[in-house]
Amino acid sequence: xxxxxxxxxxxxxxxxxxxxxxxxxxPRRIPARATKGDSAENVDPGLFVAEGDLVVERALAAGCRxxxxxTDSQRPAAVLDRFPIDIPVYAASSEARRMLTGLxxxxxxxxxxxxxxxxxxxxxxxxxxNVIVLEDVDNPTNVGAIVRSAAALxxxxxxxxxxxxxxxxxRALRVSMGTxxxxxxARHTSIVEVIExxxxxxYVIHALTPDARAADISTVVPTGDRVAxxxxxxxxxxxxxxxxxxxxxxxxxxxxxxxSLNVAAAAAVACYALIAR
Numbered sequence: 001x002x003x004x005x006x007x008x009x010x011x012x013x014x015x016x017x018x019x020x021x022x023x024x025x026x027p028r029r030i031p032a033r034a035t036k037g038d039s040a041e042n043v044d045p046g047l048f049v050a051e052g053d054l055v056v057e058r059a060l061a062a063g064c065r066x067x068x069x070x071t072d073s074q075r076p077a078a079v080l081d082r083f084p085i086d087i088p089v090y091a092a093s094s095e096a097r098r099m100l101t102g103l104x105x106x107x108x109x110x111x112x113x114x115x116x117x118x119x120x121x122x123x124x125x126x127x128x129x130n131v132i133v134l135e136d137v138d139n140p141t142n143v144g145a146i147v148r149s150a151a152a153l154x155x156x157x158x159x160x161x162x163x164x165x166x167x168x169x170x171r172a173l174r175v176s177m178g179t180x181x182x183x184x185x186a187r188h189t190s191i192v193e194v195i196e197x198x199x200x201x202x203y204v205i206h207a208l209t210p211d212a213r214a215a216d217i218s219t220v221v222p223t224g225d226r227v228a229x230x231x232x233x234x235x236x237x238x239x240x241x242x243x244x245x246x247x248x249x250x251x252x253x254x255x256x257x258x259x260s261l262n263v264a265a266a267a268a269v270a271c272y273a274l275i276a277r
Contacts, residue, residue, distance in 0.1 A: 004076055004091035014090060018070050018100060018110050020049065022169050048115050048168040050178065053079050056111045058178030067110040070097065077109035105142040115168060121159050121186035123196045128157030128184060128228035129226055134232035135191045135242055137263055140165040144175025145264035151179040153271035158185045159194050176220050195230070195245045203228040207238055207246040208270050210260040214249035219267065228268050234263050250274070
């Protein structure tokens with residue numbers, strides 16, 4: 001990196017870029033009318049914010065292009081030595097950085113990156129070994145936790161519908177600790193079409209559901225084949241159309257009057273139980 005630019009106040013306009021939230025980071029392109037060829041997200045590629053040295057390191061390792069960074073004025077983060085010399089790096093006190101982010105802690109480094117393009121879902125299905133499919137999982141904390149567990153347990157592909165949260169949102173990235181960069185990600189408007197593509201590519205597909213008629217997950221033996229695990233929202237679960245398309249329906253038995261786990265916890269259990277190692 002080049003010389004850090006000292007900034008004394010969190011209100012300095014040069015730091016506004018580090019306050020940006022998802023709406024500002026990902027400006028929407030609203031078409032005059034919807035067409036059949038509209039993308040699932042209908043947004044410009046935009047930017048994302050990586051918070052903390054580990055997340056920044058993983059973004060760089062994945063080939064993401066930095067735009068700017070903010071670090072400690074007394075102890076600049078070591079990862080910034082890997083930044084190109086033309087990328088502006090700002091330095092501020094711990095208190096100024098804490099006030100800027102509103103996180104309650106002063107992270108060693110925050111960096112703004114150009115967002116990588118999404119995969120085409122058919123290409124992802126062709127090349128991945130194991131895949132998680134999310135339908136209406138709209139909480140970024142849950143998505144971040146799912147990505148972290150999935151990456152740790154052998155999943156290398158993630159397909160989201162339009163309504164599921166962004167794995168590169170600030171909160172999701174913090175929760176996943178940057179493991180999202182190691183999982184190929186796609187979006188598609190129709191989960192049924194995604195399932196059809198998975199079937200054609202030879203995946204064993206499991207739908208996770210609390211339905212008492214579903215198979216106890218402990219009785220399902222991993223086969224060593226490519227696996228896809230499909231999860232739905234915590235409120236409604238998977239849609240009827242999606243469930244109708246999947247033969248293997250699996251449940252995690254609950255004790256007492258508890259009906260289900262948090263979707264992120266359920267995803268971790270499912271990945272451990274259903275993917276052969």
